[in-house]
Amino acid sequence: MADKLTRREMIRALTTGGLFTAGSMTPLAALFAQQLGPAVRGPQPPEPALPKAPATLIDGKVVQPVRELPVLRKTRILVVGGGPAGTAAALAAQRQGVEVTMVERYGHLGGLATGGLVLAIFPIYNRDGKQVIRGIGEEMMQRLDKLKFGIVDRNKPPLYPVVDAEAFKYVLADMTLQSGMHAYLNCWGVDAIIDDSGAVRGAVFESKSGRQAILADIVIDASGDGDIYAAAGAAFTKVKDNIGLVSRMGNMDEVDMTGGAEAEHASTEPVRKRPTHGAPVTQLDGKLGSQTPAPRVNWLNMKGPVADGLDVAELTSLELKHRIALWQNLEKVRQKPGHEDAFLLETAPQMGVRLTRLLDGVQILTEDMMKNGTTFKDVIGYSGAFANVAEFQIPYGALVPKKTENVLVAGRCIAADFAVANITRLIPVCWVTGEAAGIAATLCVQDQCTPRNVDIAKLQNILRQTGVYLG
Amino acid sequence: MNKRRWQSVLIRLLCLTAALVLIWPLTPWDNAPRAVVETSPLVAICASIINRAIGFTAGIGIVFGMLSILKKRWFCRFICPTGLVLEGIVHIGLKRTSWWSRWPPLGQYAAALTLVGALIGYPVLLWLDPMAIFGSPFAIPVAGDLLSGLLAGSVLGILLPLTLLLGGVWCGRLCPLGGFQDQLAALKPIIAGGLRTFRIWVTAPPRRPGKISRSRRAVLASLFGFGLGLWGRNSGLARAASEDAPLRPPGALPEEHFAGVCIRCGNCTAACPARIIRPDITGKTGIAGLLAPTIRYDSKEYCREDCNLCTQVCPSGALQALDLATKQRYIIGEALVDTSICLLTLGKKECDACVVACPYKAIAISWDENQYISYPAVDPGKCNGCGACEIACPTNPVRAISVWSLLPDTSTAGSVVAAPRFLSG
């Protein structure tokens, strides 16, 4: 692992401003150093030219020539995706002292939980209101709790915490820097790297630096869409789900805040009236959404129509239509007395894609298992209770592809049937699968085994020690 | 006490014990509580009239009725556990007055009213049957709150002090089953003597001059029963026509008959493991509907898909016996969504609790492109009104999705016992 890159980083770290002595060399400094080049303003010395190999048009077909890719990094554990699952995985692994590299498509961390403006954190409680999702996710919430306007409705079941997206981005950036892991943002994983046995050895990325490879002992696919395991040839089920675009509105102070947390679930009508059959008949006069930790700011969820989250044309047309609808909604909101000055604070930078690929794993979690509360020997955590479904166990086997080696999967694209994935995709459950995948990956590195041979007892032990609830 | 009386007491003690064991229920048979109540000849006959069929347990009651023709008050003497309990109380009672013995045989009128009512599908006073009364206190611990529990056992609650004060007035004058047995016993000479005896009975003058004759009393009682039955049915029809009629347990007859046929024995309330069946004390269903069982989804429980117990224990036929598969298709009501408070529709939360909760997969999220909203859409072909969605819906105090009574189906209204409604398939 001690290649040129690392040594150069060391030197950079030591020279950057001369702020750090070798003794106080924190991982933080290393990460800053990794991202800051020599600070000379103006024209730069020429870079060694890479051999160019553009795609060519042959007989009407576009052909990508075989070419060697520069290797950006060699790492122990590569985490693709920096959403709830990816950040939990990367942080958990790095804390075990194993070197981690995390790559994220956007310029912030948190995935749909921040960039998707999906701000409500559920389900974290069991039937009796006891919090059963802890570990790194709980730590993130505790950090948010220390920030002004960071999180509301903590520890108030049946209400669920709601976070502020920017506060959450800040917390994740801070935790990432402090952990000492390597992170690359605005870097899109486009392919898997496999060896001749078919085992995954890393991934290929596109960024402003061009197409580059990262080699790794173990890859954790936390892309939400299973981009990497699909590219590696692992089997999966493709599904379609609702795709919406979440937004936040400002100047909403007279809307929801008065009643505080309890008002969130309050029905506007005190007595029930018999509704009519079928589709809603009354034209809704502007959806107001519900409160966020930030004063005067509401978030407006959108379920959206069922669509293919892997089809760029569909995604594009939906995103454009959603934006128009959100503006029209704003205009309706402004017609309500007291809301004349409402404004659209932001539409989510990330489209609200819920489910696309579901892994064909060693153990597929099914609706029956979920409803019957099936227990697993290789349990790695719980989902909280949701609707009439009690808290249920998540097995390690749901994170391991049936055949493909050296990949672990975390987040919304794990091995579950559609009904279960509707719950395992939720933010706190992604924390759970992320944390377990991270720890399991460190065991693979330390014990030199593949994910399917991980010592389950050891894995569960470490999870327990780090505060994860295993029943 | 003579030997025969001892024998009778012994047998009745055995019957009391058996009834307790069956109704508790300490036996593995789901419909044991039903059998206890149906041993009453009055219940058995009324239920058979209403259901147009004689079940096995009703058969026992009818046999007991025949025995009562041969032997005056045979049922009182050998079976009735309520009578035995009351007799015990008479012995410790304050006064052993019997001035009430000059009262007319009110129980006989009650029985007549009830039988005539049963003919038009509304057995008016069957809820006063002693076997129904015997069962009702077993619903107290599960009736939800103390008040409805106490009311559920109220008839017995009234009988106990009444007996303490007035002694054997219930068995002697008030009990419709006692009265019915007296009527049955009166049949004996008629059966033996044929038409002639019947003519004598019909034309007999009043015992005391100036009073109404026996036959006229019978006719009056019948007319009265007919009238009350009609009134009960009409109030039921009015209830059924309302937009917010009470929800009845699975297998229930249509609303216009249900409250009349139901004898308030409390078997269904006691049997329900989810404890969602409660005697109605709200008064919303009028006097005619008082204490008849309703389904309430105000706890954390719904009508479970793996249970049909209530339909197995009903002795009156107010709840038809349904096997599990048929019970799942019985329509308790329909889930309707108020999109003006639904968290999903309003964009307040990523909620699909109702969809997840539905055991029959009857709810799906629908997308309305014009209004750019999503809403939970209930498939009326799959929804039986079990309430799983209602208890899962996080809005309060009013749930965005809740179960409502079916609006009356004009095609079946008016028949004597309209069929309950089921999902097809």
Ligand SMILES: Cc1cc2nc3c(=O)[nH]c(=O)nc-3n(C[C@H](O)[C@H](O)[C@H](O)COP(=O)(O)OP(=O)(O)OC[C@H]3O[C@@H](n4cnc5c(N)ncnc54)[C@H](O)[C@@H]3O)c2cc1C
């Ligand atoms: C509209 C909407 C509302 C929701 N509401 C709630 C809610 O109220 N409560 C709740 O708990 N959950 C909610 N969810 C679900 C939840 O937000 C997500 O399922 C959860 O964030 C998934 O976490 P994840 O880490 O698996 O994936 P994501 O959050 O999708 O994170 C994946 C990350 O990987 C990155 N990535 C993807 N592909 C690549 C690639 N090829 N290369 C590099 N990076 C890549 C993405 O940019 C992203 O940051 C909602 C979802 C949506 C869409």
Ligand code: SF4
């Ligand atoms: S559970 Fe209630 S609030 Fe949630 S989607 Fe269903 S109807 Fe709407």
